[in-house]
Amino acid sequence: MNKVQHKNAIELTSVTKSFTLASGSFQALKNVTLRIPAGQLVAVTGKSGSGKSTLLNLITGIDKPSEGSVSVNGVHIDKLSESALASWRGRTIGVVFQFFQLLPTLTILENVMLPMDFCDSYPKKDRKVRALQQLDRVGILDQADKFPSALSGGQQQRAAIARALANDPPIVVADEPTGNLDSQTASSIFLLFASLAHAGKTVIVVTHEKEFSAFFENTIAISDGVITNTSTVSA
Numbered sequence: 001m002n003k004v005q006h007k008n009a010i011e012l013t014s015v016t017k018s019f020t021l022a023s024g025s026f027q028a029l030k031n032v033t034l035r036i037p038a039g040q041l042v043a044v045t046g047k048s049g050s051g052k053s054t055l056l057n058l059i060t061g062i063d064k065p066s067e068g069s070v071s072v073n074g075v076h077i078d079k080l081s082e083s084a085l086a087s088w089r090g091r092t093i094g095v096v097f098q099f100f101q102l103l104p105t106l107t108i109l110e111n112v113m114l115p116m117d118f119c120d121s122y123p124k125k126d127r128k129v130r131a132l133q134q135l136d137r138v139g140i141l142d143q144a145d146k147f148p149s150a151l152s153g154g155q156q157q158r159a160a161i162a163r164a165l166a167n168d169p170p171i172v173v174a175d176e177p178t179g180n181l182d183s184q185t186a187s188s189i190f191l192l193f194a195s196l197a198h199a200g201k202t203v204i205v206v207t208h209e210k211e212f213s214a215f216f217e218n219t220i221a222i223s224d225g226v227i228t229n230t231s232t233v234s235a
């Protein structure tokens with residue numbers, strides 16, 4: 001597995017993302033150029049509809065840019081085929097969602113083992129130990145054999161973060177990961193993200209919650225598809 005960390009984990013160059021609507025073409029992102037250095041904890045902020053999820057979808061390769069290029073950890077992902085992209089994504093990017101999206105019929109341990117099963121990233125005999133290590137890392141090793149419904153919201157999000165870490169991706173993206181959690185639990189989740197960045201992962205978090213800005217080394221503010229404020233931008 002290629003574990004080389006590039007200086008810039010994310011590079012968007014002159015990226016425009018257009019959607020075709022009945023009323024014509026709509027630009028959700030407009031000529032965005034952006035560099036995110038490896039190992040940073042970065043917030044993406046902006047009003048509803050400003051383009052935050054569109055940006056994440058381009059970084060994870062779920063969407064392709066209409067114009068411009070997207071390079072993630074040194075790979076020009078807009079040039080990958082769909083099958084190469086799926087395999088690349090599973091190994092390179094861990095994704096965390098607002099509503100956790102754990103599979104309810106699997107235990108927490110089984111949920112965390114899933115990405116390794118999907119990507120065949122580690123030998124079968126090693127997957128359980130590796131999943132337990134991730135649960136330990138996020139502080140819920142004692143919840144391994146429970147089903148998601150038996151866990152608190154904060155514990156479920158920790159489990160989802162453990163699952164995102166299963167394949168040891170260099171990049172973690174999270175779309176409003178604390179939107180469904182109380183403020184104290186949210187703080188503990190942001191601390192966990194900070195520890196991941198400290199350990200060298202690039203962590204990109206979409207959040208509406210301004211009170212947590214101190215956790216982030218950089219903030220990318222988006223307004224109407226344009227980046228209005230960030231110290232990570234360079235032309």
Ligand SMILES: Nc1ncnc2c1ncn2[C@@H]1O[C@H](COP(=O)(O)OP(=O)(O)OP(=O)(O)O)[C@@H](O)[C@H]1O
Nearest residue numbers: 019020026028046047048049050051052053054055
């Ligand atoms: N598949 C699509 N087809 C058409 N328009 C889209 C599509 N996806 C997003 N858009 C539009 O692009 C703009 C940006 O959407 P996006 O989901 O990126 O915003 P957001 O900042 O993530 O919003 P929210 O905080 O509400 O999730 C919006 O006007 C949205 O309606």
